[in-house]
Amino acid sequence: MKILFVATVQSHICQFHLPIMDMLQKNGYEVHVAARNNLAEKNGLSMKYADKVFDIPFERSPFNTKNIGAYKQLKKIMKDEKYDIVHCHTPVGGILARLAGRKFRKDGLRMIYTAHGFHFYDGAPKKNWIIYYPIEKFMSRYTDDLITITEEDYKLAKDRNFKGNIHHVHGVGVNTDKFVKLSEEDRQKLRVDKGYTNEFIILCTGELNKNKNQDTLIKAMKEVVKKHPEAKLLLAGNGPEHDNLVKLIEELNLGDNVELLGYRTDIQDYVNICNLVVSASYREGLPLNIMEAMICGKPVIASDNRGHRELIKDNGNGKLIKSDNDNGFDNSINLLIENKKLANYLCKNALEMIKPFRVENIKEELIKIYIKK
Numbered sequence: 001m002k003i004l005f006v007a008t009v010q011s012h013i014c015q016f017h018l019p020i021m022d023m024l025q026k027n028g029y030e031v032h033v034a035a036r037n038n039l040a041e042k043n044g045l046s047m048k049y050a051d052k053v054f055d056i057p058f059e060r061s062p063f064n065t066k067n068i069g070a071y072k073q074l075k076k077i078m079k080d081e082k083y084d085i086v087h088c089h090t091p092v093g094g095i096l097a098r099l100a101g102r103k104f105r106k107d108g109l110r111m112i113y114t115a116h117g118f119h120f121y122d123g124a125p126k127k128n129w130i131i132y133y134p135i136e137k138f139m140s141r142y143t144d145d146l147i148t149i150t151e152e153d154y155k156l157a158k159d160r161n162f163k164g165n166i167h168h169v170h171g172v173g174v175n176t177d178k179f180v181k182l183s184e185e186d187r188q189k190l191r192v193d194k195g196y197t198n199e200f201i202i203l204c205t206g207e208l209n210k211n212k213n214q215d216t217l218i219k220a221m222k223e224v225v226k227k228h229p230e231a232k233l234l235l236a237g238n239g240p241e242h243d244n245l246v247k248l249i250e251e252l253n254l255g256d257n258v259e260l261l262g263y264r265t266d267i268q269d270y271v272n273i274c275n276l277v278v279s280a281s282y283r284e285g286l287p288l289n290i291m292e293a294m295i296c297g298k299p300v301i302a303s304d305n306r307g308h309r310e311l312i313k314d315n316g317n318g319k320l321i322k323s324d325n326d327n328g329f330d331n332s333i334n335l336l337i338e339n340k341k342l343a344n345y346l347c348k349n350a351l352e353m354i355k356p357f358r359v360e361n362i363k364e365e366l367i368k369i370y371i372k373k
Contacts, residue, residue, distance in 0.1 A: 002030045002081060003370075005050075006074070006088040006097040008058045010035040014045045016172040016288065017089070019359045020366055021049035027367070032081065034074055035093065041238070043263045052081075058092050067096060075100040078109070085370060087112040095135070098142040105144070112369065113139075114147040114169075117285020121152060121306055140164055145369055149286040150310045167369055171286040173359030174295045181297040181351070182272045191273045199232040200337055203274035205267055205289040206281065208239030208260075213280040213303070213323055215241075215248055220329035222252045228337050229257075233278075236261040236270060271296045276336055276343075279303060282323050286310055294354040299346040301332045311357075317349040 003024060007013050013021075013033055021031050034054040039045050047053055054077055058070045078086065078101055086109060088097035094113050101111050119132040140146060140163040147167045148154040154168035182190065191197070202221075206212045214235055224231045235245070235258065242260070249258045264270060271277070277293035277300045284307025291311060293300050300318035302308040312318040319336075321328035336343045355361075 001028065001084045002032065003085040003087060004032045004034060004078070004081070004083045006033075006086060007035045007093040008060055008090040009038045010047060010053070010055075011038050011042045011045055012090055012093075014039070014042075014047055018048055019173060019175055020363060023363050023367070024370070025049050025051075032077075032083075034077060034097075036070075041263075043265055045263075045265055058096070060092060062092055062095060067092065071096045071100055078104050082107075083109055085110045085112060087114070089114050089116065095139060098139050102142055105142070110144045111142060112145040112147065113143045114149065115153060115157075115285075116149060116172075117283070117307060118148075118153050118156065119283075121156065123306075137162060145372075147366075147369065150306065152306055152310070165372075167365075169365045169369075170357045170362060171291065172288060173362030174288070174291045174354065174357055175359050176295065178268050179271065179292045179295050181295070187272055190269055194269060194273055196232075196273060198230060200228060200230050200276075201274040202231060202233045202276045202278055202333060203236065203270055203293075204233065204278050204280075205236040205264075205270075205292075206279070206287075207237050208235070208241040208245060210241065211282050212237075212239075212241075213282055214245055216280040216324060216326050217278055217329060218245065218248050218252065218254065218258055220326040220333065221254055221257055223327070223330040224333050224337075225254070225257050227334055231257060231333070231337065233258045234261055234270060234274070235259070236264050236267055238263045268292070268296075271298065274298060276301065276333065278329065278333070279308065280321075280323055280329065281305065281308075284308055291354060291357050294350040295358070297347045297351050299336055299343045299350065301329060301336070311353075313349075313353070315346075317346050317353050319346075 024031050030051050032052040033050045034056045036058045037055040056070050056073050057066055059066045086101050088094045120128045143164040145165045147169050149171045157166045221233050271292055277298045279302040284305055287307050302312055303323040304320040314320040319332045
């Protein structure tokens with residue numbers, strides 16, 4: 001059996017799908033990858049568990065004419081390699097793979113598409129429904145199996161009569177070999193190794209972009225440090241908003257309390273040494289960074305969006321705040337710094353609620369889809 005994973009960029013495959021590719025290889029599959037090679041931007045992130053890797057010049061914008069060449073390359077690869085399954089991800093990768101594979105489905109190719117969070121949903125901007133919904137609905141006719149990663153998207157695809165078999169899988173899975181709750185002794189040792197001592201560490205991971213909304217967290221820190229000067233916000237990631245965030249940190253005189261870590265391949269260490277994980281993003285599918293925090297037993301304060309709601313129950317295993325409410329963030333951060341009993345309660349519940357999202361469970365859910373006749 002031969003399977004091709006398609007995504008716009010190779011970092012997406014490396015960050016989210018390597019455990020599944022490892023499982024497939026161990027079960028006798030020949031695994032190929034087609035995506036643009038952007039790994040040089042990601043500080044040593046490397047491709048594993050792939051028998052062949054094709055560097056395809058996908059562009060993130062579906063309107064970029066370079067995608068015409070990418071489509072032709074992808075179509076030729078499918079023709080030459082004669083895959084049994086193509087599993088595509090990301091908006092551009094998902095569209096071009098399904099278009100390229102249309103005629104090969106007549107020869108037995110199965111086309112699987114994972115929607116990592118529809119852009120159209122209850123409460124989404126009207127333009128999202130006008131632009132994205134017709135595209136996804138139309139592309140479903142070229143999809144044998146549509147995998148959704150939230151209950152909301154699963155229900156929407158069913159109710160709107162999307163074509164193909166529709167499945168709900170609990171995300172991409174948290175790697176329990178990499179992310180594990182450390183003992184307090186090991187955690188303290190790791191803190192010292194990373195250069196931290198008595199700081200109350202608040203961690204936010206994700207690309208530095210407008211959607212992730214890190215500036216709201218920086219503004220919240222201005223108020224937090226008035227009561228708790230030991231608080232320190234760590235922002236892990238790189239992206240187009242880097243310079244703007246540096247400027248904001250300087251303007252608010254937060255150089256001692258906000259640190260930009262850049263892209264990290266050792267993010268599991270920072271999840272373990274932190275006291276609290278935060279996210280202020282406007283939109284999320286099913287955020288892996290929140291799942292990684294939960295499996296390490298960390299309390300989470302996050303913006304109230306549909307991806308976060310899928311994982312966080314307000315005052316159950318975390319706190320939900322309106323995205324632009326920096327006062328809401330600073331009040332909740334102060335609360336969890338001061339109320340250790342509440343923080344411990346949220347941590348305990350997080351460890352229980354994350355169980356269905358472990359990568360072992362995801363492997364079982366996906367293999368049933370792959371082997372389905």
